[in-house]
Amino acid sequence: MTARYVLTSACLHSGTMSLIQPLRVYLRGKDRVVLRDEEGETYQVEVNWQLGRLEGLGPYYAKRRLGVNDRIVLHLEGETIGLEALAPSARPIRVRPPEGPKPQAEPPAEKRVRVTPYPKEVIFPHQPLPLEVPAFSADLEALGLVRESSGAPWVFRASLGRRTFYLALAKLGELPARELLAYRQQGRAEYAGLVAGESARQEALAEIAALRPSGLAQAGLVYLSPEALQRLVRLRRRFPVGPLDLERLLREGRVDLEAVQRLEDEVFGVLHERGHFSAVLTLLADQPPQQVFLLADLMPMARExxxxxxxxxxxxxxxCSPPFLLLKRLSPGExxxxxxxxxxLSDWAEYARVMLGRLQGVSLRP
Known part of the structure; x- marks a missing residue:
């Protein structure tokens, strides 16, 4: 027996495959299963009945260079499931064997002279040295905030149209947490926090906790990790997260990897729905124009x-609704x-192009 599976962005991101109906029947009572690809390589994967998916397919997706809406044929026979990718780009990546070292002529010896420059503070004794901008500043700016200070506390402004909020930060050990708290209490920033790596999280939280009797929110300080900010920036490349999403995490008191993981789970739920939309378009691609069909006609493939x-x-x-107008609803389910x-798709692309041109024309008006 065979079944077809259409990949979504959520599948590719998590290395999973939903338990479509044929798989549920074939895998009934199993917690693990072996999959074999076109070249005979096998993959031990977990059957997660609670989440309704197979887990551990990331290496296969990467090997075959699969993308969204690529199809896989599943051969459900015997003790293993056969995998056959139908995407034209699904080819294994072949690595050329390294060539042996080439003999090189030994360079002539050069005489090097080392010059030690004068320190800047010696040449310009009255000019203060500029403070090094922390790396997390670039990540916050990538998320849509603007840096407004040149030293600690590092102040960032987030403009949200009808309102604005300010965030004051300092690296752990750069400023006492009490000074940051005073900065916030004076009304100079809605949020203030300590920045420290995930490995120093407990130390940063302990310094924050020392300022209040109980409850992180009562202190008015938050904890941020550079790793979490970097992960938010990577997430922004897939989905338009911005200052409002960051503020939600700030209100919870922590911007660490655990908090960002919760946000990612929500985002990939939305991306999964977008994958469903793409899957339905793939189903409808087999329908000729000006033909009537029933929802029931699509259900067998939809379940797969x-x-x-x-x-x-x-x-x-x-x-059926603008701007799509691909279908016309005749009756419930028809x-x-x-x-x-x-x-x-060509019409939608043209609509987007014309609309973009109009918006650009509006933005150029004095």
């Missing part, structure tokens, strides 16, 4: 993609395919 009837119904209803998916 991990879609339930209510999810499919919701996406089809959205495709739709008319107005045009092909390829033509619709």
């Amino acid at each position: 993609m991990g879609l339930e009837a209510d999810q499919l119904q919701s996406i089809l209803e959205n495709l 739709f008319l395919m107005r045009q092909s998916v390829e033509q619709a």
Whole structure:
């Protein structure tokens, strides 16, 4: 027996595969299973019944260089599941063997003279040395904040249209936590915090805790780790997170890897829904224009993609509305395919191009 599976961005990010109906039947009662790819390489994967997915497929996805909406044929026979990627780009990456070292002529010996420059403070004794801007400043600026100070506390401004908030930060040991707290209490910043690596988190939290009797929020100080800010920047490349998302974490008292992981889980839930939208477009690509079809006609393949009837119904209803207008709803569960998916995508791209041109024209007006 075979089944087809369409990859989503959530699958690729987590290295998982949803337990579509054929897999649920085949794997009933199993907690682990062996998968074998086209070249005979095997993968031991976990069957997570609670989350409804197979876990541990990341190495296979990377090896075959698979992308969103690429398809995999599952051969459900015997003790192992056969994997066959249908994507045209799914080819193993072949690494050229390293070449042997090439003989090189020995360079002639050079006489080097080492010159030690005068320290800047000796040449310009009355000019203060500029403070080094911390690395976390670039990450906060990448998230949409603007740095407004040239020394500790490092103050950042976040403009959110109708309101603005300020964030004052100092590295652990750079300023006493009490000075940061006073900076906030004077109304010069809505949030103030200590920045320290994840390995020094407990030390930073202990310094914050010493300022209040109980409860992190009562102190008015937050803890931030550079690793968490870097992870937020990487997340922004996939999804438009910004100052408002950061402020939500600041209100919770910590911007560390655990807090960012919770935000990532929410974001990838949204990306998973976008993957469902792409999967439905893939289903509709087989429907000719100006033909009537029923939701029930799509359900067998939809279930193989991990879609339930209510999810499919919701996406089809959205495709009936502007700006999509790909479908026309005739009756509950009955739709008319107005045009092909390829033509619709071309029309949507043209709409986006024209709209972008209008917006650029508005922004150029005096």
